[in-house]
Amino acid sequence: MMLLKLAWLNIWRNKRRTFITTTSVFFAVLLAVTTRSMTDGVYENMIHNIVSFSSGYLQIHQNGYWDEQSIDNSFEVDDQLYQELLKNPKVTHIMPRLETFALASYSEKTKGVLILGIDPTKEKEVNNLHEKIIEGQYIETVNDNAVVLGEGLASQLKLRVNDTLVLLGQGYHASSAAAKFKVKGIIKLGSPDLNNRVIYMPIKRAQYMHGAENRLTAISIMLDKTTNLEKLKASVQVVLDAEMYEVMTWKEMLPEMDQFIEADSTGHYIIIGILYFLISFGLFGTLMMMIFERKHELGILIAIGMKKHLLALILMLESIMIALIGCFAGILGGMLVVNWFVKHPVHFTGELKDIYENYGIESIIYFSSSENIFIVQTLIVLLLSILLAFYPGFVVMKLRPVEAINS
Numbered sequence: 001m002m003l004l005k006l007a008w009l010n011i012w013r014n015k016r017r018t019f020i021t022t023t024s025v026f027f028a029v030l031l032a033v034t035t036r037s038m039t040d041g042v043y044e045n046m047i048h049n050i051v052s053f054s055s056g057y058l059q060i061h062q063n064g065y066w067d068e069q070s071i072d073n074s075f076e077v078d079d080q081l082y083q084e085l086l087k088n089p090k091v092t093h094i095m096p097r098l099e100t101f102a103l104a105s106y107s108e109k110t111k112g113v114l115i116l117g118i119d120p121t122k123e124k125e126v127n128n129l130h131e132k133i134i135e136g137q138y139i140e141t142v143n144d145n146a147v148v149l150g151e152g153l154a155s156q157l158k159l160r161v162n163d164t165l166v167l168l169g170q171g172y173h174a175s176s177a178a179a180k181f182k183v184k185g186i187i188k189l190g191s192p193d194l195n196n197r198v199i200y201m202p203i204k205r206a207q208y209m210h211g212a213e214n215r216l217t218a219i220s221i222m223l224d225k226t227t228n229l230e231k232l233k234a235s236v237q238v239v240l241d242a243e244m245y246e247v248m249t250w251k252e253m254l255p256e257m258d259q260f261i262e263a264d265s266t267g268h269y270i271i272i273g274i275l276y277f278l279i280s281f282g283l284f285g286t287l288m289m290m291i292f293e294r295k296h297e298l299g300i301l302i303a304i305g306m307k308k309h310l311l312a313l314i315l316m317l318e319s320i321m322i323a324l325i326g327c328f329a330g331i332l333g334g335m336l337v338v339n340w341f342v343k344h345p346v347h348f349t350g351e352l353k354d355i356y357e358n359y360g361i362e363s364i365i366y367f368s369s370s371e372n373i374f375i376v377q378t379l380i381v382l383l384l385s386i387l388l389a390f391y392p393g394f395v396v397m398k399l400r401p402v403e404a405i406n407s
Contacts, residue, residue, distance in 0.1 A: 003310070007317035017293065021286040022326040025385060030337065032377040037267045039339045040368035042210060042263055047250065052127050055253045056095065056220025061352075063211065063246045065217065066253070071100045071172050074215040075244070084239040085221065090232055093126050093222040098215065100167030102177065104199065106157045111242060112170040113153060114197050115167070120144070126222055129187065129200070136161035136185030142204040146184035149347075150404025152196035154186045161185065167199075172212035179209045196391045197295060209271020279381065283388050287319060290394050299405040302396075312393030319392060323385030327378050334374060341367040 011018045047306055047391040060081075066074040077096065085091055098117030103110055120139045124130050127385045129148075130138040139146055147165060149157075159165060162182050171177035181201070189195045207213050223232060236247050251258040301311060346365040347353075 003314055003317060007314050007321060011321055012291070018322060021283075021290065021322045022329065024282050024286050025326025025381065026333065027059045028282065028384075029327050029378055030333045031383055032272070032275060032279070033330065033334035033374055034337055034367075035272065036373050036377055037266075037334075037341070037367045037369070038126045038365060040370060040373060041342075041366040043265070044368055045364070045366040048224060048258070049219075049255070050191070050257060051250045052188065053191065055170050055248075055250050056218075057080075057223040057229065058221040058236060059248050059249075059250075059253060060219040060221065060236070060245055061217060063244060066246065066248065066270055069099070069217070070171070071212055071215075071217060072174075074098070074212055074217045075170065077214050081219075081239070083185065085219075085236065088232070088235060090223050091221055092224060095098070095120060095122050095126060095220040095222065096203060096208070096216050097218050097220055098203055098212065099217045100206075102167045102209060104153070104157065105166045105168065106159050106163060109157045111153065111156055112197070113167075113199050114194075115169070115199050115201055115206060117201050117203040119203055120200075122199075132187045132189060133185045134188045136183070138185055139200065139202055142202045144184070144202045145181065145202070145205060147181045148184060148185040148187050148200040150195040150198045151188040152192065153198065154183070156196065159183055159186075165199075167209070168285045169210070171210040172215065173212040176232055177210045177360055179205075181205075198351055253362075275299065276380065276384065280384050280388065283385055284391065287388055287391055288375055289343060290319075291315075291392050295399075296405060299399065302399060303405065308397050308399070312396040315392035315396060316389045317331050319389030320386055322384055323382055323389065327382050327385070330381070331374055336375075338367055338369055338373075 055310070062073050062075045068176055082094055085094055094121055100115050102113055102115050104113040116400055119142055133148070134151060139148055151157060161183055165181050167179055167181065169177040187200070189198070207215060221236070229251065233247050240247065302308060345367065348363040
């Protein structure tokens with residue numbers, strides 16, 4: 001206890017030196033937290049944008065559907081299942097979907113398309129589809145007898161708003177599925193693949209067209225971005241009939257995207273590693289300065305009988321205390337900076353915005369406010385600081401009093 005008190009008093013004897021060392025730790029934590037928050041935020045937003053338009057974070061479908069994605073492997077709507085799923089606080093939205101394929105025809109043009117029967121209100125809440133309409137209007141109700149087309153598909157078929165589109169496909173249990181729909185709107189999506197082949201249709205109309213009244217091919221579940229997928233998947237499976245339903249995560253349904261993110265993360269880990277390397281050198285430099293300035297004082301203390309191992313311990317405690325103060329300040333600063341960018345994400349403008357959008361990437365950099373970022377990055381910087389704190393102790397153990405006093 002005496003050594004702790006002595007170390008605490010020592011760090012405030014030279015406020016300038018303490019301020020410089022603490023500031024270096026502060027900026028190390030702030031930089032590490034901000035960098036990791038930005039990279040995690042970009043990945044979280046990329047995942048959210050893709051899964052909200054396609055699979056959802058989790059998807060419930062009938063056993064066998066994923067291997068043979070046919071409307072024959074659909075299941076009946078179960079309102080009780082919805083209620084059970086929404087009881088989970090991590091579930092933010094449930095989106096019923098009827099997904100199938102058909103031939104779309106207008107004038108002399110014909111093309112294979114993906115039909116997504118959706119609940120317009122629920123999709124609007126999750127995907128803001130109404131904001132992506134570039135011509136015409138968004139479908140408003142589940143009974144609206146109209147469709148919304150991707151911009152690329154509309155261009156290929158040479159369709160405009162209020163034109164009539166003919167759809168021909170296979171319905172439930174091999175029945176014929178054919179209908180005509182008015183094109184109510186044209187939508188521009190971030191994914192070029194979806195843009196060139198998707199048709200959004202009110203789910204009631206999709207069910208009627210395919211002779212699949214009250215049936216769905218999947219229930220897409222949207223979650224908080226930072227939710228533990230595997231843990232939630234296990235909790236959802238508990239409320240399902242395992243013989244009838246299957247639950248899959250987006251990682252299982254979109255393995256290519258998961259592998260891309262894993263590969264891209266490797267590059268970011270290298271950058272973070274270089275950052276930690278620079279941080280370590282900065283901390284090491286401040287500790288060297290601290291020892292050099294106190295060399296004369298340390299020599300006198302050893303000369304009058306102070307045990308080297310006790311002096312080394314005191315210096316280590318001083319370094320650790322300064323690191324703790326810097327880390328605590330870095331956490332507070334990091335929270336302020338990250339919360340600001342979470343509320344005010346970085347928007348690209350001009351040519352950079354056009355380049356991003358041409359590649360189907362949202363021209364916004366989001367930040368993540370996950371508490372794990374603050375905990376992990378702070379612990380890493382603190383660990384580096386503690387390891388470097390052994391250096392002053394090592395110097396003291398090798399110190400020769402006469403040389404130190406005369407230096």
